[in-house]
Amino acid sequence: MYHVAKRLTRGLAAAVLSVTLALVTGADAPASAPIGAQSPVQPLSPPVKVHVGSMGVATEAATFIGIERGYFRDEGLDVELVLFRSAPEMMPPLATGQIEFGGTGPDPSLFNALLRGVDVKMVGHNAKATEHDSVAALVVRQDLIGSGRYRTLGDLRGMNIAVPGQGGHAQFIVERILARGGLTLDDVQLTTIPFTDSVIALSNRAVDAAWAVEPFVTLSRAENVAQPVITSGDVIPGVIGGILLASPVLARENPEAVRRFVTAHLRGVRDYYRAFMLHDGSEPAIIDILVKYTAVKDPELQARIGHHGVDPNGDMDERTFEELQDAYLRYGTQQGRVDLSRLVDRQYLAYALERLGRMPTP
Numbered sequence: 001m002y003h004v005a006k007r008l009t010r011g012l013a014a015a016v017l018s019v020t021l022a023l024v025t026g027a028d029a030p031a032s033a034p035i036g037a038q039s040p041v042q043p044l045s046p047p048v049k050v051h052v053g054s055m056g057v058a059t060e061a062a063t064f065i066g067i068e069r070g071y072f073r074d075e076g077l078d079v080e081l082v083l084f085r086s087a088p089e090m091m092p093p094l095a096t097g098q099i100e101f102g103g104t105g106p107d108p109s110l111f112n113a114l115l116r117g118v119d120v121k122m123v124g125h126n127a128k129a130t131e132h133d134s135v136a137a138l139v140v141r142q143d144l145i146g147s148g149r150y151r152t153l154g155d156l157r158g159m160n161i162a163v164p165g166q167g168g169h170a171q172f173i174v175e176r177i178l179a180r181g182g183l184t185l186d187d188v189q190l191t192t193i194p195f196t197d198s199v200i201a202l203s204n205r206a207v208d209a210a211w212a213v214e215p216f217v218t219l220s221r222a223e224n225v226a227q228p229v230i231t232s233g234d235v236i237p238g239v240i241g242g243i244l245l246a247s248p249v250l251a252r253e254n255p256e257a258v259r260r261f262v263t264a265h266l267r268g269v270r271d272y273y274r275a276f277m278l279h280d281g282s283e284p285a286i287i288d289i290l291v292k293y294t295a296v297k298d299p300e301l302q303a304r305i306g307h308h309g310v311d312p313n314g315d316m317d318e319r320t321f322e323e324l325q326d327a328y329l330r331y332g333t334q335q336g337r338v339d340l341s342r343l344v345d346r347q348y349l350a351y352a353l354e355r356l357g358r359m360p361t362p
Contacts, residue, residue, distance in 0.1 A: 044075065044076025047076045048260075050077055050078070057295075059126045059308050060103045063081075064289050064292070065267075065268035069268070087105060088109035091118060097249025106243060125314065126242030127241045133233030136213045138229055139227060140156075140227060142226055153177060153178070154183065159209055160209075161211065162202075162212075171331065172323075193207065195212060198216050199216050199219050238317065263351065263355050270312045270356075273311075
């Protein structure tokens with residue numbers, strides 16, 4: 001197993017090279033053609049500088065597409081990406097207006113920030129689980145599957161399952177998976193291991209299973225270390241897993257810039273939707289953008305990994321956030337319940353849809 005781990009370490013290092021976001025501004029991207037029902041609206045003049053918090057992950061594809069294809073520039077926005085190591089790190093600069101937008105997930109840190117009076121607003125989504133969504137999965141070690149130790153979800157009893165953090169979204173998903181097998185969290189052991197180390201932990205038999213995201217789902221399967229047994233689309237269809245937040249400072253001082261940003265972002269969402277959900281043949285072009293902006297620099301691997309779902313009309317049904325809050329309160333990681341009307345602000349999406357029109361969906 002030592003040799004397998006060494007080989008995996010080299011492979012993972014190649015797959016998850018740090019992205020140099022400071023060099024990626026999209027300033028030379030060609031202007032885009034008008035689309036659909038878009039009204040002739042002049043770009044803001046002078047252009048408004050906006051800083052967008054980014055972790056360089058694929059769920060931020062709409063922003064990356066908007067930069068590369070000039071959608072933000074069309075609106076009179078000069079976008080600069082600011083790299084963060086984790087979503088919670090974005091909250092203080094979002095609150096104070098040091099960055100104007102940021103992508104995060106519905107984790108306890110978001111709800112706790114709202115409880116502390118951080119008045120960020122959810123103005124769009126980056127990722128929404130669909131029934132075909134395979135961007136994340138529970139993977140089980142290949143040897144356990146081969147020996148018959150694992151056959152169904154009920155066989156997870158007694159297993160050690162890796163999660164990137166406890167008391168948050170990943171634990172909520174694992175709890176839902178266990179329930180399908182008639183189990184609870186008390187029937188397994190959870191071990192905190194970063195996504196980047198999950199394949200090595202599985203190969204070394206430090207854990208029996210892991211809640212993993214791409215590219216690690218594909219890498220674990222390619223290395224014959226583990227196999228996905230249930231995907232995010234199977235477990236949480238309809239759940240918004242990636243949200244777009246706006247700073248209260250920009251919303252107060254320049255609401256027009258927020259409207260313009262959400263409009264350009266929705267154009268990026270629709271391009272991603274056409275490529276990976278309608279399969280209109282534009283996947284190679286979007287993959288090139290993902291290679292440029294994310295840590296997965298191998299185009300072949302980018303083409304093989306599962307991709308997240310989105311809603312082309314920006315639907316922000318936040319009702320599933322109530323289930324998340326219930327779980328976080330039980331886990332003790334959320335300090336109190338948040339009135340979701342404080343979080344979701346639909347006025348900016350309404351403007352974008354008025355400009356772009358609604359996109360028909362199958």
